Amino acid sequence: ENLNLELALKILKKAEEKAVEINKPMCIAVVDAGGNLLAFHRMDDALLVSIEIAINKAFTAVMLKMETSRLAELAKPNGELFGINNAYNGRIVPFGGGIPIFKNGKLIGAIGVSGGTVDEDVVVAKAGISAI
Amino acid sequence: ENLNLELALKILKKAEEKAVEINKPMCIAVVDAGGNLLAFHRMDDALLVSIEIAINKAFTAVMLKMETSRLAELAKPNGELFGINNAYNGRIVPFGGGIPIFKNGKLIGAIGVSGGTVDEDVVVAKAGISAI
Amino acid sequence: ENLNLELALKILKKAEEKAVEINKPMCIAVVDAGGNLLAFHRMDDALLVSIEIAINKAFTAVMLKMETSRLAELAKPNGELFGINNAYNGRIVPFGGGIPIFKNGKLIGAIGVSGGTVDEDVVVAKAGISAI
Amino acid sequence: ENLNLELALKILKKAEEKAVEINKPMCIAVVDAGGNLLAFHRMDDALLVSIEIAINKAFTAVMLKMETSRLAELAKPNGELFGINNAYNGRIVPFGGGIPIFKNGKLIGAIGVSGGTVDEDVVVAKAGISAI
Numbered sequence: 001e002n003l004n005l006e007l008a009l010k011i012l013k014k015a016e017e018k019a020v021e022i023n024k025p026m027c028i029a030v031v032d033a034g035g036n037l038l039a040f041h042r043m044d045d046a047l048l049v050s051i052e053i054a055i056n057k058a059f060t061a062v063m064l065k066m067e068t069s070r071l072a073e074l075a076k077p078n079g080e081l082f083g084i085n086n087a088y089n090g091r092i093v094p095f096g097g098g099i100p101i102f103k104n105g106k107l108i109g110a111i112g113v114s115g116g117t118v119d120e121d122v123v124v125a126k127a128g129i130s131a132i
Numbered sequence: 133e134n135l136n137l138e139l140a141l142k143i144l145k146k147a148e149e150k151a152v153e154i155n156k157p158m159c160i161a162v163v164d165a166g167g168n169l170l171a172f173h174r175m176d177d178a179l180l181v182s183i184e185i186a187i188n189k190a191f192t193a194v195m196l197k198m199e200t201s202r203l204a205e206l207a208k209p210n211g212e213l214f215g216i217n218n219a220y221n222g223r224i225v226p227f228g229g230g231i232p233i234f235k236n237g238k239l240i241g242a243i244g245v246s247g248g249t250v251d252e253d254v255v256v257a258k259a260g261i262s263a264i
Numbered sequence: 265e266n267l268n269l270e271l272a273l274k275i276l277k278k279a280e281e282k283a284v285e286i287n288k289p290m291c292i293a294v295v296d297a298g299g300n301l302l303a304f305h306r307m308d309d310a311l312l313v314s315i316e317i318a319i320n321k322a323f324t325a326v327m328l329k330m331e332t333s334r335l336a337e338l339a340k341p342n343g344e345l346f347g348i349n350n351a352y353n354g355r356i357v358p359f360g361g362g363i364p365i366f367k368n369g370k371l372i373g374a375i376g377v378s379g380g381t382v383d384e385d386v387v388v389a390k391a392g393i394s395a396i
Numbered sequence: 397e398n399l400n401l402e403l404a405l406k407i408l409k410k411a412e413e414k415a416v417e418i419n420k421p422m423c424i425a426v427v428d429a430g431g432n433l434l435a436f437h438r439m440d441d442a443l444l445v446s447i448e449i450a451i452n453k454a455f456t457a458v459m460l461k462m463e464t465s466r467l468a469e470l471a472k473p474n475g476e477l478f479g480i481n482n483a484y485n486g487r488i489v490p491f492g493g494g495i496p497i498f499k500n501g502k503l504i505g506a507i508g509v510s511g512g513t514v515d516e517d518v519v520v521a522k523a524g525i526s527a528i
Contacts, residue, residue, distance in 0.1 A: 042168075048166070227345055302438050304436040305401055
């Protein structure tokens, strides 16, 4: 089973509520298990750069089946995967805010959040996933 | 005044209702006056190609301040703008489904719809704009 | 249910046998329902351009849930979707040789073939799908 | 003499057997001496990011006539080739898993493996080359 729009919007709603709570306008994206975009919302006053970063964080989380925060360490100059962020035309994002979504152990999609500090992005992404 | 997320979601809602009415799953995008994505929903079973096409139709409508359906004629081999669809890394879409949104004569954004025939896309895009 | 490697290799085998039969070296690609590559074989002496074309024909068939041969008409200067082949960084291929694969009415992937005339590519693609 | 499909499939087979043995689903690619893709298999449950990484590791090994693991050191901020991974639209991969294949001292192609840790990728790549 894959994510559908209804579920994606529930995830967006939870994430947006958290973003309002911490008072940081965010861009939030949800992709399916193939990495293809399902839904995206840009909150008012969110950074424009966050549009692409949010979408690509979700994409990255699906591509690597891991939280993008884990990639931060791996992609550093002394990390095992230094240079990986060039892959897929630069779409691989090596810092936190993208989290894969699993159901019964199977990847069904991911959320990507951008707009605050990395820590804030992660908090909002986790809030989004709590909808499931 | 520019579009905001609240207004974008109203537009998406109207468009989605029309898409349900004509029984065609669609991808629907709303961009602001800078051509930057505000909101995007992919309805269940919509074509994957429509993700990018919907976003780019909205982008095109802002870039040219015209309905993308008008561009169809202009971009043909004998048209005045033949080749324009190569611009912006191929993001200019020369067929219907993208419509700019004006308020008091000023461009404030655009909607882009993809997933049905071009006529269906246009119908859904117009339904979306009726929300304003 | 999605395609897996075992099934993809059966499809490749059938397609390759047909390519040998008509004496045309081909590139043959199989992608999953998300458009992501599963398997690819380039037969000896196949054209190098066919590597990318075969992969992109399969991608296109998934993106549009249709045979790429149908897109040939739609993408012509007077066709409804003229210009669509610019989408996805030029990955949309508007001529025959890409065929979506359905199981119980649900898209599970696609085959893409390139190396001969378009008619030959289609024949080989259909032979591949006969494996299912 | 260059690699051909038959030889490429033998290489893939050996690599896949090793991947099964260490219980890590992998993407495995073989390219010819021109860096052009000959064969590619994605094993079930392999990471999607590995599709492109595997192909690009093989490409990198041909482009530089060296194992991509050697490039890791060279591409670091203090390395002699810092920045090289931007070349060829980001296709140069600076970590292990790509190995050039020589015959009588002449480059005939390369294998690229992605899906596990870098060490696992290297082990599977070497197993693949043992087929020759």
